[in-house]
Amino acid sequence: MSNDSTHIGQLLARHEIRPTKIRKAIAGLLFDGQDKHVSVDDVIALARLRDIKTSVASVYNTLNQFAAAGLLRRVTVDTGRAFFDTNISDHHHFYFEDEERLEDIPGNAIEISGLPKLPKGRRIKSVDVTIRL
Amino acid sequence: MSNDSTHIGQLLARHEIRPTKIRKAIAGLLFDGQDKHVSVDDVIALARLRDIKTSVASVYNTLNQFAAAGLLRRVTVDTGRAFFDTNISDHHHFYFEDEERLEDIPGNAIEISGLPKLPKGRRIKSVDVTIRL
DNA sequence: ATAGCTGCAAATGCTTTGCAAGGCC
């Protein structure tokens, strides 16, 4: 059994991200065992709640790095703001337009069949399904 | 058989949009029988090619009105820029990330099954599938 | 005359970038 900070350290190490203070702090906010969909502002607010001093730029830097490293998944539902999903397994989303909020679609409920032939020399990077409500 | 401008006039009328000069001009650019995925800049460029004098604000206004009226479908694949699809029938998209370009997935190739139960009191506004390449 | 439309410029919101100061091995 490992405690939180060990767990976070290993997580960053596994993805070859240097475990700096801010990165560990933000990773600690995000990877607490609960799946989350956060915007940059959400992270700033969370950080403030826990008295983590940081800056807008650093939050952007960190989230972008985490996403590039595959630790977070960037979810695009709207121009204007980006969401980051702490659940990186293959799954899809409900998007509540009036609340500008994402929610995972439970389990592997959705099946997609009849994927078309791809244009030559292309391969699928991802299949994103968003159900707008 | 109706000529182009009649056709455009009827299209706007059917969607209860006042057929002003600019709106007819932009509708003429978009609804020429070819399905298109355009950004605001694309429309401005198209307009310039045909010597249609207009402004950024009017293009935004017009595209937003068309989308609100159901004449265009707004497609979100990326934060940063919006695309408008002239094909409003039920269909899905390939997104070529390196070219920032959309393409319709032919026919009704894709089938989605196992749609999950919706949260209480909600109904589906749309189901958007994007295959990123 | 009146109501609505257009287009300029300014404002807004999110995100990125430049860079100086600071922290860590």
Place this chain on the structure above:
DNA sequence: GGCCTTGCAAAGCATTTGCAGCTAT
């Protein structure tokens, strides 16, 4: 010491808004 990181402020984009002048009825 040297390299990476941090955070401030400024810059960068896409989009929206305020508003004065124009247009068409």
